[in-house]
Amino acid sequence: MNIVVCVKQVPDTTARKELGPDFRLNRAALESVVNPFDEYAIEEALRLKEANGGEVVVLVMGPPSAEDIIRKTLAMGADRAVHVTDPALAGTDWSGTCAVLSTALRRIPHDLVLTGTESTDARSGLVPGGLSEALGIPLVTYAVKLELDAESIKVHRQVPGGYQEVQTPLPAVVSVVKGANEPRYPSLKGIMSAKRKEIQKLTLADLDIDPASVGLHGARTVVTASQARAEKSSGEVARPETPEEAAVIIADFLQARKYI
Amino acid sequence: MDFSVPDDVKLLQSTVREFVRDRLAPLTMQVEHDDAVPSEVLQEMKDLGLFAIPFAEEYGGGGFGELGYCVAMEELGAVNAAYSNIIGGHCSLSGAAIALAGSDHLKQRYLPAMATGEKLGAFALTEPNAGSDAAHIQTTARRDGDHYVLNGSKLWVSNGPMADLYTVFAVTDKEQGSKGVTAFVVDRDTPGLTIGKVDEKMGLRGSKTSEIFFDECCVPAENVIGEEGRGFRVAMQTLDGGRIALGASCVGQAQTALTMSIQWSRQRVQFGRPIASNQAIQWMLADSEVDVHAGRWMTYHAAWKIDSGQRASHEAAVVKVYCSEMLNRVVDRAVQVHGGMGYMKEFDIERMYRDARIVRIYEGTSEIQRMIIADDLLRDE
Numbered sequence: 001m002n003i004v005v006c007v008k009q010v011p012d013t014t015a016r017k018e019l020g021p022d023f024r025l026n027r028a029a030l031e032s033v034v035n036p037f038d039e040y041a042i043e044e045a046l047r048l049k050e051a052n053g054g055e056v057v058v059l060v061m062g063p064p065s066a067e068d069i070i071r072k073t074l075a076m077g078a079d080r081a082v083h084v085t086d087p088a089l090a091g092t093d094w095s096g097t098c099a100v101l102s103t104a105l106r107r108i109p110h111d112l113v114l115t116g117t118e119s120t121d122a123r124s125g126l127v128p129g130g131l132s133e134a135l136g137i138p139l140v141t142y143a144v145k146l147e148l149d150a151e152s153i154k155v156h157r158q159v160p161g162g163y164q165e166v167q168t169p170l171p172a173v174v175s176v177v178k179g180a181n182e183p184r185y186p187s188l189k190g191i192m193s194a195k196r197k198e199i200q201k202l203t204l205a206d207l208d209i210d211p212a213s214v215g216l217h218g219a220r221t222v223v224t225a226s227q228a229r230a231e232k233s234s235g236e237v238a239r240p241e242t243p244e245e246a247a248v249i250i251a252d253f254l255q256a257r258k259y260i
Numbered sequence: 261m262d263f264s265v266p267d268d269v270k271l272l273q274s275t276v277r278e279f280v281r282d283r284l285a286p287l288t289m290q291v292e293h294d295d296a297v298p299s300e301v302l303q304e305m306k307d308l309g310l311f312a313i314p315f316a317e318e319y320g321g322g323g324f325g326e327l328g329y330c331v332a333m334e335e336l337g338a339v340n341a342a343y344s345n346i347i348g349g350h351c352s353l354s355g356a357a358i359a360l361a362g363s364d365h366l367k368q369r370y371l372p373a374m375a376t377g378e379k380l381g382a383f384a385l386t387e388p389n390a391g392s393d394a395a396h397i398q399t400t401a402r403r404d405g406d407h408y409v410l411n412g413s414k415l416w417v418s419n420g421p422m423a424d425l426y427t428v429f430a431v432t433d434k435e436q437g438s439k440g441v442t443a444f445v446v447d448r449d450t451p452g453l454t455i456g457k458v459d460e461k462m463g464l465r466g467s468k469t470s471e472i473f474f475d476e477c478c479v480p481a482e483n484v485i486g487e488e489g490r491g492f493r494v495a496m497q498t499l500d501g502g503r504i505a506l507g508a509s510c511v512g513q514a515q516t517a518l519t520m521s522i523q524w525s526r527q528r529v530q531f532g533r534p535i536a537s538n539q540a541i542q543w544m545l546a547d548s549e550v551d552v553h554a555g556r557w558m559t560y561h562a563a564w565k566i567d568s569g570q571r572a573s574h575e576a577a578v579v580k581v582y583c584s585e586m587l588n589r590v591v592d593r594a595v596q597v598h599g600g601m602g603y604m605k606e607f608d609i610e611r612m613y614r615d616a617r618i619v620r621i622y623e624g625t626s627e628i629q630r631m632i633i634a635d636d637l638l639r640d641e
Contacts, residue, residue, distance in 0.1 A: 185275050185308055188313060188324070191272055192322060
């Protein structure tokens with residue numbers, strides 16, 4: 001069972017972010033981390049490997065500095081990594097990302113492709129679908145639980161009010177939701193062994209991709225304006241007299257918003 | 261000259277920082293209240309590899325060297341000095357003595373189990389009548405065939421009540437003074453070894469210390485660390501590394517006290533404006549920053565010297581005296597910045613103030629460190 005996990009380098013989620021005049025994020029000043037949503041996909045891949053054997057490969061498209069986050073995924077337990085990096089990729093949008101990742105995926109033997117549901121910086125959530133389309137293999141989104149057998153995978157999908165069971169033949173693309181598991185910390189032994197694991201570097205030329213088709217010029221989405229998010233309002237304060245009263249207020253609040 | 265922290269040490273740092281933030285920080289009040297770290301949390305620390313950091317990879321260790329170890333101790337100290345104290349007693353003292361001077365047999369027998377945390381180590385040097393004057397310990401070890409028989413007692417042994425093995429220093433030849441001291445590994449279940457009651461301390465709750473008694477305690481000769489009569493040297497060499505790591509823990513504690521002071525001074529409004537707008541407060545913050553910065557870099561420098569195979573006894577003494585005293589200055593200012601709130605048990609600062617006091621005393625008092633430094637300065641050329 002070979003599992004490829006697509007991982008993105010994102011700015012630290014707690015950092016204050018600023019956009020440049022071209023509406024692109026000023027990443028240079030920011031600490032970068034593994035996209036937190038992808039950590040659930042990595043954890044799921046590691047668990048599937050521990051139960052079924054095989055190999056976990058991490059696939060990253062990103063600048064040379066993404067090597068830091070790649071080392072972390074290797075320290076968590078991934079076996080090796082493929083890092084697609086090329087100056088011409090700067091400014092690539094979701095469609096270019098899908099083109100690059102799917103081209104790379106064709107060169108990495110895989111039975112299963114796992115992704116997070118979205119990235120914490122762009123938040124389009126379009127890549128899992130784009131990959132499945134480009135590779136011509138099934139897509140199952142919002143997985144909370146995965147069970148493998150030799151030729152297929154059974155997935156519990158998160159849907160409003162419960163979960164849906166879907167079975168699909170392999171290979172397939174599955175996006176894993178936040179909270180599906182508790183991602184592990186890299187162990188200290190893992191950090192040491194990560195130093196000796198392979199990170200294969202690929203450029204656009206290695207993948208036979210026309211640089212003009214990706215990057216800012218190849219992007220199919222154009223950002224035309226941006227606006228700072230409104231300050232968070234102070235919210236409602238209730239001052240119930242009894243715990244029972246408090247419970248009713250909370251239940252009504254949640255019900256009105258269809259959370260329960 | 262390159263001051264950058266290696267990539268693997270950076271990853272170690274961010275991993276320990278995340279673990280500390282998610283798993284240890286929420287427990288601070290509980291550890292303080294119960295005077296104990298929950299065993300399942302200790303197990304998580306072991307699983308992560310925190311008990312293995314400085315040991316060599318061939319013995320199951322993390323192989324991160326002194327710098328990696330210091331960076332981790334800084335993160336642990338930052339949340340609660342109890343954690344860095346437990347790890348310090350285990351790694352920098354008990355384990356380091358075996359790693360530095362033990363036979364290969366002894367290393368094979370103890371270090372892998374210490375690295376996983378299956379066996380917890382403690383360091384037993386101090387005695388009722390031998391604190392700073394460590395060469396005059398009174399615990400004896402009498403050779404008897406292929407064994408040594410230990411008699412005496414040790415005081416304030418960190419990890420004492422929980423440890424599985426003890427690095428013990430005892431006199432094998434009274435005539436020889438410091439050259440008559442020998443170091444041993446003593447298993448907890450050795451007949452004749454008993455553990456006294458857990459000490460009631462001013463601070464460092466959660467890190468347990470106790471007295472250890474030896475009564476005709478029979479230890480195999482193969483458990484001698486290094487050679488007979490070399491124990492005092494083993495102790496001094498071990499303490500060098502320990503002092504540097506202790507400096508790192510002080511840096512972590514001081515950084516937290518400073519960070520909390522910054523946050524509080526921005527938030528606390530008096531006379532219609534945050535107290536951070538008062539120069540009196542700003543200067544305290546600035547002085548603490550100078551202290552922490554200096555402490556951090558002298559610690560990293562000493563660790564780098566050790567990792568590059570150089571002796572760092574002098575630097576270790578400098579780090580120990582500076583970092584322990586700078587921590588006391590920084591937490592004292594932190595209490596001042598927090599005002600009455602800093603005196604209240606519900607704020608971490610109150611605990612940190614108490615925890616900080618011991619670092620000027622244990623692992624060699626400030627006065628002993630100054631003696632070591634002055635001896636180096638005045639030694640004949």
